[in-house]
Amino acid sequence: DGGITQSPKYLFRKEGQNVTLSCEQNLNHDAMYWYRQDPGQGLRLIYYSQIVNDFQKGDIAEGYSVSREKKESFPLTVTSAQKNPTAFYLCASTPIQGAGDSPLHFGNGTRLTVT
């Protein structure tokens, strides 16, 4: 939907397990992002990448890891070190690197529940 595909839509894991969320885009966008959304807290940036093989930590990177081996793909791993992993995770992209004035395009999100 909208060129950004996140899978799965719902994900359930046991505490202590690592889990990887998929994000694929066919928009030929340079920059990709991962946000976490919790009720009443808006969208908080976990990691972002402006180019293949490069990425930067956002505001809440602890307990997460990413890779950017291909332009189209930006998977997020939620590790067992993340203390409160249950949340709605949104992947996004923008078409222009460094321009700062192109809107984010979002995927449909993955709702992760860890018990």
Add this chain to the structure above:
Amino acid sequence: GENVEQHPSTLSVQEGDSAVIKCTYSDSASNYFPWYKQELGKRPQLIIDIRSNVGEKKDQRIAVTLNKTAKHFSLHITETQPEDSAVYFCAASKPTGNQFYFGTGTSLTVIP
């Protein structure tokens, strides 16, 4: 960094009335301000945006105003309809870095 504050957190209006949501930002280097609408369980979708060289932008029932001196921008929805009910987010970004800073959202309810 940048700090974006958004008010109010919840807003209820009667159908046909206007709704106004306000955001402030802290970094004068920010130059792009998008607004997103998010329906329950769905992805945020861009509804309107404004760049710092413009003071106002309108798209049918939706308008955004920007006051660079005061560092605040507002979303105005006129003739509200029940389908306008959603959470609205403001955001700010700077010319470099491609980072977006979001407000905490406003839950708008339009009462039929």
